[in-house]
Amino acid sequence: VKPVAFEYWRPDTLAEALVGFAELGLEAVPLAGGMSLGPMLNMRLVRPRAVIDLNPLAELAQIDARGDEIVTGALCRQADAMASPVLRAEVPLLAEALPYVGHYQTRHRGTLGGSVAHADPSAEIPLCLVTLGGSVLLRSRRAARRVAADAFFAGALTTARRPDEIVTALAWPRARPGTRHAFAEIAQRHGDFAIAACAAALSLDGEGRVADLRLGFGGVLDRPLLAATTGFAGLLASAETAARIAAETTRSLTPIADRSATAAYRQALARHLAGRVLERCFAAPC
Amino acid sequence: MPGLTETVVLSPPILGPPDEADRVASSVTYGFVLDLVAVEIDRATGAIRIDKYVSAHDVGTMLNPLIVEGQIHGGFAHGLGAALFEELAYDADGQFLSGTFADYLCPTAPEMPPLDIVHLSTPSPRNPLGAKGMGDGSAMLTPAALANAVADALGRDDIDLPLTLNRVWELANPELAAAPAPEAAPEAPGGGGLSGTGEVTLPAPRDTVWRKLTEPNELARLIPGCERLEAIADDHYRAVVTIGVAMIRGRYETAIELHDKEPPLRFRLKGKAEGALGFGSGDAVVTLDPTEHGGTRLAYRYEARIGGKLAAVGQRLLDTAARLLIAQFFRGLAADLGPPVRPGLVVRLGARLRARLR
Numbered sequence: 001v002k003p004v005a006f007e008y009w010r011p012d013t014l015a016e017a018l019v020g021f022a023e024l025g026l027e028a029v030p031l032a033g034g035m036s037l038g039p040m041l042n043m044r045l046v047r048p049r050a051v052i053d054l055n056p057l058a059e060l061a062q063i064d065a066r067g068d069e070i071v072t073g074a075l076c077r078q079a080d081a082m083a084s085p086v087l088r089a090e091v092p093l094l095a096e097a098l099p100y101v102g103h104y105q106t107r108h109r110g111t112l113g114g115s116v117a118h119a120d121p122s123a124e125i126p127l128c129l130v131t132l133g134g135s136v137l138l139r140s141r142r143a144a145r146r147v148a149a150d151a152f153f154a155g156a157l158t159t160a161r162r163p164d165e166i167v168t169a170l171a172w173p174r175a176r177p178g179t180r181h182a183f184a185e186i187a188q189r190h191g192d193f194a195i196a197a198c199a200a201a202l203s204l205d206g207e208g209r210v211a212d213l214r215l216g217f218g219g220v221l222d223r224p225l226l227a228a229t230t231g232f233a234g235l236l237a238s239a240e241t242a243a244r245i246a247a248e249t250t251r252s253l254t255p256i257a258d259r260s261a262t263a264a265y266r267q268a269l270a271r272h273l274a275g276r277v278l279e280r281c282f283a284a285p286c
Numbered sequence: 287m288p289g290l291t292e293t294v295v296l297s298p299p300i301l302g303p304p305d306e307a308d309r310v311a312s313s314v315t316y317g318f319v320l321d322l323v324a325v326e327i328d329r330a331t332g333a334i335r336i337d338k339y340v341s342a343h344d345v346g347t348m349l350n351p352l353i354v355e356g357q358i359h360g361g362f363a364h365g366l367g368a369a370l371f372e373e374l375a376y377d378a379d380g381q382f383l384s385g386t387f388a389d390y391l392c393p394t395a396p397e398m399p400p401l402d403i404v405h406l407s408t409p410s411p412r413n414p415l416g417a418k419g420m421g422d423g424s425a426m427l428t429p430a431a432l433a434n435a436v437a438d439a440l441g442r443d444d445i446d447l448p449l450t451l452n453r454v455w456e457l458a459n460p461e462l463a464a465a466p467a468p469e470a471a472p473e474a475p476g477g478g479g480l481s482g483t484g485e486v487t488l489p490a491p492r493d494t495v496w497r498k499l500t501e502p503n504e505l506a507r508l509i510p511g512c513e514r515l516e517a518i519a520d521d522h523y524r525a526v527v528t529i530g531v532a533m534i535r536g537r538y539e540t541a542i543e544l545h546d547k548e549p550p551l552r553f554r555l556k557g558k559a560e561g562a563l564g565f566g567s568g569d570a571v572v573t574l575d576p577t578e579h580g581g582t583r584l585a586y587r588y589e590a591r592i593g594g595k596l597a598a599v600g601q602r603l604l605d606t607a608a609r610l611l612i613a614q615f616f617r618g619l620a621a622d623l624g625p626p627v628r629p630g631l632v633v634r635l636g637a638r639l640r641a642r643l644r
Contacts, residue, residue: 026530026535029533037533039388040533040534043386043595044562044563044595045533045534045563045595045596046533046534047535047536047562048533119532154606154610155606155609155610156531156532156603156606156607157531157532157533157534157603157606158531158532158606158610159532186331186333186451188371188391188450188451189371189391189393189394189396189397190394190396190397191394191396192391195451195452222606222609259375259383259384259389260450260452261451261452262452262456262463264462264463264465265332265451265452265455265456265463268330268455268459268462269330269331272330272331
């Protein structure tokens with residue numbers, strides 16, 4: 001397995017890189033960590049004219065606190081995000097999910113922005129971003145824009161990113177005090193694509209009843225799914241409530257089926273995982 | 287070479303030529319292995335946890351105990367892979383589906399449970415060293431031991447390997463596995479098969495829509511990524527089409543045929559495509575109905591099969607690809623049929639179409 005012949009370009013500045021994407025559009029692919037792009041190039045699924053290497057752009061690797069958001073540069077390595085005290089404190093859901101992303105070795109190369117731009121339906125980082133209601137920051141030569149995570153993911157490996165744009169950063173809402181988080185997934189082996197994953201962020205009121213609830217599913221559809229949870233406010237945090245929410249949010253799912261899992265199995269897993277993360281949230285000391 | 291050397295030639299009587307029934311002994315002596323395994327199964331996920339695995343071996347005289355244990359561990363890892371993960375999978379068309387290590391899963395360090403090895407050493411009388419064959423015993427025994435443990439735990443005797451999560455879940459929950467999916471899943475499991483249905487309302491009378499869809503030049507403009515379309519016979523066209531989903535773009539030589547034409551009511555569309563990323567064939571039935579407001583309601587039903595590299599390694603993409611390409615085609619068609627009845631109609635059509643196809 002060897003890639004097709006391509007031009008390799010290593011721009012010194014973001015402005016230069018953006019000129020490249022403006023000129024080449026679909027014929028250029030951005031290289032961040034290369035943990036997915038590398039195999040796809042080698043299998044010749046991707047046959048670009050040019051690979052534009054974003055790795056020299058150190059300004060894209062920062063983690064910044066801006067108002068009520070934590071903004072992670074697209075090139076922030078997954079391992080660096082795991083080690084970041086700011087992210088652990090302010091975006092605990094992401095911190096809990098990151099150990100499930102690939103393997104120890106791949107996390108030192110793989111980036112937060114690369115995972116989001118790649119948009120694998122099973123990927124943990126996109127699921128966390130959608131669950132928390134974060135945003136994707138994009139830049140082209142002409143303009144910068146911000147897209148809500150829920151609107152960014154259009155399908156398997158398909159996003160709202162235009163050919164002349166790159167993902168420059170992700171904006172994560174800071175966890176409000178008292179918010180509880182949990183993440184769980186099932187994969188055939190450790191580090192494999194999740195067959196199903198579930199993430200939850202919720203808060204309880206003073207009487208132990210559900211106040212805010214955000215629940216997301218990964219690996220089940222061809223993109224991360226934010227469940228409709230408006231009807232559950234006011235329910236007492238209990239095992240019964242967890243089971244009820246898990247059943248109701250997964251009842252009408254129409255999961256994808258592939259060689260690793262049938263639709264029926266994915267649905268059962270989604271329900272089971274939802275129950276598990278909700279019970280963990282309810283039980284968490286706060 | 288310095289030192290003493292001694293050469294002995296031995297011809298064990300058991301290694302004779304094949305007998306009348308064409309049977310032959312391929313080894314001077316065989317080792318003996320006994321495996322015991324205790325597993326727990328999570329009925330909700332199908333996960334198997336190996337609580338204890340004991341492997342007892344009689345390899346006769348151990349010439350090098352460290353190598354013996356290394357061989358047992360290696361054989362056990364192979365056996366564990368065969369029992370839980372490894373599968374040469376093919377779809378109904380013979381398309382190989384596990385051609386990379388992303389699809390053909392081998393056990394890695396985290397999947398290996400601790401292995402307790404017990405030795406019983408009975409020297410073989412068949413050779414001067416007292417040694418017996420060993421090494422691959424665990425590779426053969428581990429799948430049997432794990433299958434028997436799962437069979438015992440679940441009270442089933444219909445165990446197929448590998449015992450993947452999905453398969454164990456189905457064994458543990460026969461009533462859930464047999465229940466139909468909430469709605470037909472868009473993809474047939476296990477292969478490059480795709481099917482779907484959809485409906486779209488177009489802002490033009492039926493005759494116009496019919497003409498757009500059945501005339502080669504109109505069709506060439508509407509097919510996303512169509513570079514060239516030529517008629518090679520009545521209702522039989524050849525085209526070069528660039529199809530791209532995300533970064534995965536390819537050029538395909540396609541053949542398109544129109545069949546069973548009943549103007550302006552219905553037609554059948556058959557197509558074949560071949561390119562560097564694979565090949566595919568599809569069959570679609572399109573029906574047109576007039577609406578009350580002078581528009582046309584178009585309904586379609588399609589089935590497609592995809593093979594080659596894309597089906598083997600890009601299977602997870604196919605559903606998205608079909609959905610987006612069809613949406614793109616009808617967005618183009620709706621835009622082409624304009625001017626829109628009201629401003630913004632095309633946009634709303636696109637949104638409604640996307641919602642329906644979702």
